[in-house]
Amino acid sequence: MFSPSEGVRQTTERSASPLILQEIDRLTIVAAMASFDRPTDPAIPPAAWVMRWAGLIRPGGAVLDLAAGHGRHARALAALGFRVTAVDIDVSALSDLAGEVIAADIETGSWPLAGRAFDAIVVANYLHRPHFPHLVESLAHDGVLIFETFGQGNERLGRPRNPDFLLAPGELLQAFGTCLTVVAYEHGEEQTPRPAVRQRLCAVKGAAPRSLL
Numbered sequence: 001m002f003s004p005s006e007g008v009r010q011t012t013e014r015s016a017s018p019l020i021l022q023e024i025d026r027l028t029i030v031a032a033m034a035s036f037d038r039p040t041d042p043a044i045p046p047a048a049w050v051m052r053w054a055g056l057i058r059p060g061g062a063v064l065d066l067a068a069g070h071g072r073h074a075r076a077l078a079a080l081g082f083r084v085t086a087v088d089i090d091v092s093a094l095s096d097l098a099g100e101v102i103a104a105d106i107e108t109g110s111w112p113l114a115g116r117a118f119d120a121i122v123v124a125n126y127l128h129r130p131h132f133p134h135l136v137e138s139l140a141h142d143g144v145l146i147f148e149t150f151g152q153g154n155e156r157l158g159r160p161r162n163p164d165f166l167l168a169p170g171e172l173l174q175a176f177g178t179c180l181t182v183v184a185y186e187h188g189e190e191q192t193p194r195p196a197v198r199q200r201l202c203a204v205k206g207a208a209p210r211s212l213l
């Protein structure tokens with residue numbers, strides 16, 4: 001999806017240390033990412049959908065914020081007493097997070113969270129379909145998947161426009177509806193915080209929760 005700029009590498013490799021070269025590669029990769037992929041503005045509050053369904057997560061449980069960006073969800077959930085793990089290719093905005101931070105390119109190589117189980121997984125404004133089975137595997141029993149990202153039709157309204165980043169109507173339902181218990185689902189256009197088409201899902205691994213929020 002993106003590749004380090006060979007030009008930058010060639011001009012520096014004779015003199016720089018491996019660590020500096022690694023950092024240059026990281027910055028070049030981040031700069032080459034589509035704007036949708038970059039960490040969002042830190043001033044953006046956590047998504048209402050994520051905070052709504054946080055009430056279903058086991059108190060004090062372990063929560064994974066995948067492609068966390070500035071960690072708006074990890075921070076808000078840590079403040080609620082959850083043990084958070086934030087994963088992103090660019091963790092430069094996460095150094096002060098009260099939780100575990102994992103720097104990983106989650107679109108290449110093996111799933112960095114193999115063997116771990118989370119009481120909740122949050123995926124917001126990020127889509128990489130090959131992860132869907134990993135998300136299910138990495139949920140503990142009664143774990144909650146809270147997913148919100150852009151849907152088809154968003155290309156009329158703003159970024160992202162790339163179809164790879166846009167969910168088809170019902171796509172999250174189809175992907176997770178047979179292996180998780182769907183608690184809530186939405187797909188449609190909304191005007192706030194800006195015009196966008198979004199799709200959202202909350203689903204649990206196990207039986208439906210006894211009470212909704």
Ligand SMILES: C[S@@+](CC[C@H](N)C(=O)[O-])C[C@H]1O[C@@H](n2cnc3c(N)ncnc32)[C@H](O)[C@@H]1O
Nearest residue numbers: 036037038039067068069088089105106107124
């Ligand atoms: C639009 S931001 C969303 C950030 C956060 N989830 C939020 O809602 O505020 C997308 C995030 O995906 C991360 N990302 C993109 N490609 C990645 C990859 N291959 N591996 C890990 N993280 C990636 C970006 O660094 C960025 O932080």
